[in-house]
Amino acid sequence: MSSAEPILRVSDLEVSFATDEGLVRAVDGVTFELAAGEVLAVVGESGCGKSVTAMTLLGLTRSANARFAGAAYYGDTELLGASDAELQQIRGAEIAMVFQDSASSLNPVQRVGRQIAEQIQAHEKVTDAQARERAIELLERVGIPNARKRVDAYPFEMSGGMRQRVMIALALSCDPSVLIADEPTTALDVTIQAQILERFRELVAQMGASVILVTHDLGVVTDIADRIAVMYAGRIVEQGALDEIFYDPQHPYTWGLLGSIPRLDRPRPKRLPTIPGLPPSLADRPQGCHLRPRCPHEFDQCAKTPPLVARVPGAAAHLDRCWLSCDRKRELREIEPGVIGLRGKHEVELTKGGAGS
Amino acid sequence: MKRFVIRRILGMILVLFAISIATFCIFNVIPNSDPAQRLAGRNPTKGQIEAIRRQWGFDKPVYVQYVKTMEKVFTGDLISYVSQIEVDKEILQDAPRTFSLAIGAAIMWMAFAVALGLYTAVRAGRFADRFLTALALIGISMPVFWIGALMSYYLGFKWNIFPNGGYVPLTEDPLQWAYHLIMPWTALSLLFIGVYSRILRSNVLDTINDDYVRTARAKGLSERQVLLRHVLRNSLIPIVTLWGLDFGAVVGGGALLTETVFDLQGVGQYAAESVAQLDVPPVLAIVMFGAFFVVVVNTVVDIVYATLDPRIRLT
Numbered sequence: 001m002s003s004a005e006p007i008l009r010v011s012d013l014e015v016s017f018a019t020d021e022g023l024v025r026a027v028d029g030v031t032f033e034l035a036a037g038e039v040l041a042v043v044g045e046s047g048c049g050k051s052v053t054a055m056t057l058l059g060l061t062r063s064a065n066a067r068f069a070g071a072a073y074y075g076d077t078e079l080l081g082a083s084d085a086e087l088q089q090i091r092g093a094e095i096a097m098v099f100q101d102s103a104s105s106l107n108p109v110q111r112v113g114r115q116i117a118e119q120i121q122a123h124e125k126v127t128d129a130q131a132r133e134r135a136i137e138l139l140e141r142v143g144i145p146n147a148r149k150r151v152d153a154y155p156f157e158m159s160g161g162m163r164q165r166v167m168i169a170l171a172l173s174c175d176p177s178v179l180i181a182d183e184p185t186t187a188l189d190v191t192i193q194a195q196i197l198e199r200f201r202e203l204v205a206q207m208g209a210s211v212i213l214v215t216h217d218l219g220v221v222t223d224i225a226d227r228i229a230v231m232y233a234g235r236i237v238e239q240g241a242l243d244e245i246f247y248d249p250q251h252p253y254t255w256g257l258l259g260s261i262p263r264l265d266r267p268r269p270k271r272l273p274t275i276p277g278l279p280p281s282l283a284d285r286p287q288g289c290h291l292r293p294r295c296p297h298e299f300d301q302c303a304k305t306p307p308l309v310a311r312v313p314g315a316a317a318h319l320d321r322c323w324l325s326c327d328r329k330r331e332l333r334e335i336e337p338g339v340i341g342l343r344g345k346h347e348v349e350l351t352k353g354g355a356g357s
Numbered sequence: 358m359k360r361f362v363i364r365r366i367l368g369m370i371l372v373l374f375a376i377s378i379a380t381f382c383i384f385n386v387i388p389n390s391d392p393a394q395r396l397a398g399r400n401p402t403k404g405q406i407e408a409i410r411r412q413w414g415f416d417k418p419v420y421v422q423y424v425k426t427m428e429k430v431f432t433g434d435l436i437s438y439v440s441q442i443e444v445d446k447e448i449l450q451d452a453p454r455t456f457s458l459a460i461g462a463a464i465m466w467m468a469f470a471v472a473l474g475l476y477t478a479v480r481a482g483r484f485a486d487r488f489l490t491a492l493a494l495i496g497i498s499m500p501v502f503w504i505g506a507l508m509s510y511y512l513g514f515k516w517n518i519f520p521n522g523g524y525v526p527l528t529e530d531p532l533q534w535a536y537h538l539i540m541p542w543t544a545l546s547l548l549f550i551g552v553y554s555r556i557l558r559s560n561v562l563d564t565i566n567d568d569y570v571r572t573a574r575a576k577g578l579s580e581r582q583v584l585l586r587h588v589l590r591n592s593l594i595p596i597v598t599l600w601g602l603d604f605g606a607v608v609g610g611g612a613l614l615t616e617t618v619f620d621l622q623g624v625g626q627y628a629a630e631s632v633a634q635l636d637v638p639p640v641l642a643i644v645m646f647g648a649f650f651v652v653v654v655n656t657v658v659d660i661v662y663a664t665l666d667p668r669i670r671l672t
Binding site for chain 2: 055058060084088089090091092093096097099101104105106107108109110118119122123154156170174
């Protein structure tokens with residue numbers, strides 16, 4: 001596959017679930033592409049639809065009350081309409097997933113080596129002994145000491161960090177072209193997080209796999225992502241290269257996210273800026289722009305129609321969904337570039353250095 | 358493991374001791390339970406009764422009687438007051454019948470319950486689920502003496518499909534053995550199939566939403582592999598406990614209704630007859646025999662449990 005051809009193309013993906021409270025639109029028109037070898041970070045608050053997007057690609061959200069629209073192509077295979085048999089061949093072998101909570105995502109009564117071997121044997125004709133050797137090798141690669149012994153451990157006999165490494169080994173076991181990592185390090189403390197992320201990055205680079213990294217932690221993103229997609233209430237509100245998002249953020253929500261990262265290189269505000277309010281219920285979202293009730297910069301247009309996807313001038317792959325004109329955005333950001341956050345409603349005033357800096 | 362088994366054996370001795378005392382006491386306070394009177398037959402003279410009382414040692418204090426009786430339990434000299442047959446011979450004769458019934462039925466009800474429970478869970482909410490759930494409830498609601506009698510009448514007597522009662526030892530003719538036992542097995546299993554399949558269904562429905570089941574799917578396993586290796590395996594763990602306990606209870610005389618309906622002459626039937634005649638020695642022996650199996654099976658269940666779920670440690 002040439003590098004120009006994306007390995008994964010998702011267009012206008014919609015996922016909704018019929019629930020007692022009505023139709024929950026978890027994902028609402030998500031479009032993105034993933035190039036070979038690229039690391040795409042999908043960031044956003046809890047419940048913005050990032051995990052649902054990720055799991056839908058593998059058909060893991062299929063259920064009697066789920067509705068799908070749009071398309072997701074892996075190579076020539078359309079994933080949303082793929083048969084169970086087609087999906088089975090793709091799952092684990094072509095597109096593999098690293099789940100969030102390793103304590104519950106591994107079978108508690110199966111040895112970890114067996115769980116890895118099981119995936120290998122689901123896709124390749126190898127003997128038990130060969131699969132086991134592969135499992136040991138994989139455990140070594142993800143940095144589990146004494147892998148030959150640990151291969152026979154049960155998940156409950158391992159620490160959280162070790163278990164997460166097992167999850168990663170599991171995902172890598174069939175040399176997939178796409179890895180979907182759903183908050184792979186969220187449950188871990190920061191030092192372990194850094195170690196595991198580092199190892200993950202090395203391994204992925206070695207294998208040349210593409211990665212979709214789902215996370216709410218922008219700190220994690222800067223370490224490993226090539227591109228970022230910012231999601232809010234089921235939509236991608238902005239996507240672009242890492243530098244574009246961090247140094248030329250277009251969407252007020254992105255400003256809010258960036259503004260709420262604690263920073264050592266700037267005057268310290270009295271309080272860490274936060275985005276006021278809560279994300280809307282996905283069963284009952286505001287008309288027009290979903291961010292409007294929380295956005296200090298909203299105007300008439302925002303309430304009427306959802307903003308269209310617009311290309312940022314001068315940047316080929318930097319897209320955002322906001323009605324504010326480019327000039328207006330620039331104006332707003334130039335007041336103090338980089339620190340703009342969403343404060344109280346209609347309060348555009350920016351924190352000008354707190355006490356003690 | 359060793360300590361666990363030793364502790365269980367000590368526990369078992371305690372249980373048997375307590376249970377034998379309780380049984381013995383109960384039969385000593387029941388009105389009209391004077392064994393001498395029963396042994397003396399119809400219209401005895403006072404002198405005859407006195408003679409029997411002295412001869413059998415019923416004039417001794419209760420605790421002496423208890424110790425004497427227990428001695429006989431362990432030496433195998435216990436004799437029925439009513440039939441004057443040695444109790445251990447009778448139990449040894451009945452036990453294979455009861456075991457045949459219990460083992461066959463336990464396998465039958467577990468196999469059907471697993472199939473039914475898994476199937477209804479996978480089809481949860483649909484017609485097949487509702488239909489089979491209703492069927493399971495009917496099965497739970499049918500008493501053995503009723504459905505057993507119906508089966509015996511129609512299948513055995515009227516249409517002559519299965520032999521009506523009787524028992525052929527396994528060692529004599531395995532086919533005839535199974536053929537004679539199919540009706541009792543089925544009658545005894547119906548209730549258990551209903552109960553077990555309901556429990557398994559809800560266990561499966563709980564397990565199927567667990568994160569590791571999602572992981573199993575994401576690995577690219579077939580739905581069948583996901584269900585059998587991950588969902589069923591984890592859903593079965595609690596059921597195994599129940600299975601062991603119920604099996605122990607059936608062996609220990611719990612199947613007396615089934616045994617009586619099909620005239621299997623098993624341990625349960627013997628116990629029921631002995632209780633009706635206030636015949637203490639066989640009752641005592643059977644109660645201890647039953648308690649022994651319940652405790653043994655319990656221990657085995659705990660060991661099996663620990664192998665099925667490595668998170669459980671035996672102490």
